[in-house]
Amino acid sequence: MTSAPTVVLLGNPNAGKTTLFNALTGLRAKVGNYPGITMDVRAGDIVAGDQRVQVIDLPGTYSLAPHSDDEAVAVRVVLGRLAPHLVPHHIVLVLDATHLERHLYLAAQLERLQIPYTVALTMTDTLDAEGGRLDVAGLAQVLGRPVYRASGNNPDEVQAFRQRLLDDVRDEPLPAVDVTPLWYRALVEVAGAGDAVGSDRPGPDVDAAAVAKDAVDGLARRATEIADQVLTMPDERPRSERRTDAIDRVMLHPVAGPMVFVVLFGLLFQALFTWAAPLMDGIDLVVGGLGELLVGYIPDDMPLSKSLFLDGVVSGVGNVLVFVPQIAILFLALSLLEDSGLLARVAFLLDRVMSRVGLHGRAFVPFLSGFACAVPAIMATRAISSHKDRLTTIMVTPLISCSARLPVYTLIIATVFATAEPVLGINVGTWILFGAYGLSVGAALAIAFVFKRTLLKSPVPSLVLELPVYRRPRLGQAAKTAAEKSFAFLRDAGTIIFAITLVLWALFTFPRDDAAQAQLQADVAALDKTAEDAEEREQALRSAHAAHALDHSVAGRLGHALEPVLSPLGFDWKIGVGVIASFAAREVFVSTMGLVYGLGDGTDEESVSLKHAIQNDTYPNGEKVYTPLTGLSLIVFFVLAMQCMSTLAATRRETRSYRWPVFQFAYMTALAYVASLITFQVGRLLGFG
Amino acid sequence: MKTLNEYLPGQKVILGRPALFDEVALRLAELGLCEGATVTITRRGPLGDPLEVEVKTTRICLRAEKARQYPADLSPAGVRP
Numbered sequence A: 001m002t003s004a005p006t007v008v009l010l011g012n013p014n015a016g017k018t019t020l021f022n023a024l025t026g027l028r029a030k031v032g033n034y035p036g037i038t039m040d041v042r043a044g045d046i047v048a049g050d051q052r053v054q055v056i057d058l059p060g061t062y063s064l065a066p067h068s069d070d071e072a073v074a075v076r077v078v079l080g081r082l083a084p085h086l087v088p089h090h091i092v093l094v095l096d097a098t099h100l101e102r103h104l105y106l107a108a109q110l111e112r113l114q115i116p117y118t119v120a121l122t123m124t125d126t127l128d129a130e131g132g133r134l135d136v137a138g139l140a141q142v143l144g145r146p147v148y149r150a151s152g153n154n155p156d157e158v159q160a161f162r163q164r165l166l167d168d169v170r171d172e173p174l175p176a177v178d179v180t181p182l183w184y185r186a187l188v189e190v191a192g193a194g195d196a197v198g199s200d201r202p203g204p205d206v207d208a209a210a211v212a213k214d215a216v217d218g219l220a221r222r223a224t225e226i227a228d229q230v231l232t233m234p235d236e237r238p239r240s241e242r243r244t245d246a247i248d249r250v251m252l253h254p255v256a257g258p259m260v261f262v263v264l265f266g267l268l269f270q271a272l273f274t275w276a277a278p279l280m281d282g283i284d285l286v287v288g289g290l291g292e293l294l295v296g297y298i299p300d301d302m303p304l305s306k307s308l309f310l311d312g313v314v315s316g317v318g319n320v321l322v323f324v325p326q327i328a329i330l331f332l333a334l335s336l337l338e339d340s341g342l343l344a345r346v347a348f349l350l351d352r353v354m355s356r357v358g359l360h361g362r363a364f365v366p367f368l369s370g371f372a373c374a375v376p377a378i379m380a381t382r383a384i385s386s387h388k389d390r391l392t393t394i395m396v397t398p399l400i401s402c403s404a405r406l407p408v409y410t411l412i413i414a415t416v417f418a419t420a421e422p423v424l425g426i427n428v429g430t431w432i433l434f435g436a437y438g439l440s441v442g443a444a445l446a447i448a449f450v451f452k453r454t455l456l457k458s459p460v461p462s463l464v465l466e467l468p469v470y471r472r473p474r475l476g477q478a479a480k481t482a483a484e485k486s487f488a489f490l491r492d493a494g495t496i497i498f499a500i501t502l503v504l505w506a507l508f509t510f511p512r513d514d515a516a517q518a519q520l521q522a523d524v525a526a527l528d529k530t531a532e533d534a535e536e537r538e539q540a541l542r543s544a545h546a547a548h549a550l551d552h553s554v555a556g557r558l559g560h561a562l563e564p565v566l567s568p569l570g571f572d573w574k575i576g577v578g579v580i581a582s583f584a585a586r587e588v589f590v591s592t593m594g595l596v597y598g599l600g601d602g603t604d605e606e607s608v609s610l611k612h613a614i615q616n617d618t619y620p621n622g623e624k625v626y627t628p629l630t631g632l633s634l635i636v637f638f639v640l641a642m643q644c645m646s647t648l649a650a651t652r653r654e655t656r657s658y659r660w661p662v663f664q665f666a667y668m669t670a671l672a673y674v675a676s677l678i679t680f681q682v683g684r685l686l687g688f689g
Numbered sequence B: 001m002k003t004l005n006e007y008l009p010g011q012k013v014i015l016g017r018p019a020l021f022d023e024v025a026l027r028l029a030e031l032g033l034c035e036g037a038t039v040t041i042t043r044r045g046p047l048g049d050p051l052e053v054e055v056k057t058t059r060i061c062l063r064a065e066k067a068r069q070y071p072a073d074l075s076p077a078g079v080r081p
């Protein structure tokens, strides 16, 4: 990215890399995009005078033989094989002093590959408090490398370490690493992500497993040997471990554990579903209000510009910004859960269930968040380390019934099922809602099951999981993650969402019927302004015109053109228009139906006149447009269809490709069409409708 | 010989050589579950799977199916209180 020397932070997950990174770079960090990888790599600068050093926070890895895609990114950077502009000048190995022996395994690997590095010791505060004694100078001597204390939460240590970095870092990149030793190639081969590293495979006459086993045993012995020389721990069990034991007795208890997690995730869900709503309304209000204010500066005789500004630009900005509260809340919560060590426990508890589908326990979080909104949910798939599993999760998450579908369900239930007799003493609407959610979860799991075995075929992820000690998470760090995610979304997905909003505006605006527009002006002018119902009559004229203009527009014509395709599902052209409009966001379906029925702008699912209009709408032959069967078919369609440009923009961002969002759109639309077709046609055969 | 999967929570065992040294076994070894390591069985997940073990203050989960591939002997150090 820049020509400044690059320092990379390498270390096990939970070693304290991110904390140290934040402490070193302050608020200057940014999330970088690198070609060929689909994860965020955080980069920040240290600046002192005219010297500048770029620091990169690598994904955590236990080994230089990567097992997963995010480990492979870390390893490729360390080996200088990710990208030409990302060759390290300096490698910092971040070691958790309270789990020194295990973390030294990476040091042993670096040593054996002859890669130079500097050690940053974290968690020394905890080690000191627990009475452990670490001989820092001795460690430096045994390793033959510089070793510094650098706990991210100790400003003095961080300051000193920053200075060491500035002093030690050189201008030329590290020399290429020799990846030809057989032991390393065997490790890479067994670990299974060899292609990423780019080392030659061990030959067919080599027993890679045996060589790898000997290599690990040797490296582990070396780690033990080093730790034994420099670290003395008191005999009693460290306090942080005892605390972890105590918390786990509850969190991992077969009964209490799941209950605590239900409460915890219930809260998260509540936050996403309910508490985000006022913030989202607030954004709508502010953006809308500013729009109204600014539109005043456009002269009245330029209605097209006004419409472009209000319905295109302002609503585009609103469409992008509304996602920020949910993204921020989800990532705030997730990073608190992750840093505290709770998230790893979820995988432990849910492994039985998720592995049935073929997914990792971590896929649970996106699934849950999907009930609120697929956009943050898709962004939360980051935690899934296998690329194919992550793609599978991204592909099926939008099937989960999100909150934007609720107004559509509500409207349909309230109009076509309002008078239905309760079944088993329970309201039909409740049954239908229940069915819609059931269908959505069932479809998501079933499609995930299918994708995992076909298109994205990969082994069921092995649950090998470290359960880290519980640590008090830092709100500031979590807030920073939340802010970074929000900005990354605005930057990467925002432009797409904005652009599609403008396209949709154009579809619903052009071509214009100038004669009708002129007629409207004339009619409004001719109104008797003194009559007491003048305002209502003007409103009626405008609403009728809006309905006409919509019918006349490309979108209206598309709706008519789609009617032959949609009628086997029980839909008329108006529903077709609504379906097109709902691409902006599913709930727009409701207000679009208001427009189509000449009720003007801004109708919602509670609107009585809209319900009446829908209930009384008939085809030319007198048949009702909305039978209960049509309603059912429409709900099935909305459960399964990819009616959301923002989700596609999120998929595009997370997969860094256009292929996957296009595929997602295609398969979901096909699925929705077929399912609705079956619903309607079978229903008809059975004599409903 | 008994396998790691057959011991009870609280018991301390010494690991033998795994029947199959695959990707999972490599990862376990990298986390400290090497041949000869002393391992404490901490607990089992809901319905008996997965298994949580501890080796040198690192807690690791693995599935029962994998734990069955590790022969294990009761450690002379016996049972952790």
Ligand SMILES: Nc1nc2c(ncn2[C@@H]2O[C@H](COP(=O)(O)OP(=O)(O)O)[C@@H](O)[C@H]2O)c(=O)[nH]1
Binding pocket: A011, A012, A013, A014, A015, A016, A017, A018, A019, A020, A060, A122, A123, A124, A125, A126, A150, A151, A152, A153, A154, A339, A340, A471, A472, A473, A474
């Ligand atoms: N006591 C203590 N806690 C730390 C230190 N560094 C990080 N942590 C905590 O350890 C957890 C994991 O740290 P993080 O930086 O996210 O680790 P990463 O996974 O390597 O990026 C977080 O809860 C941090 O607050 C430290 O030096 N001392």
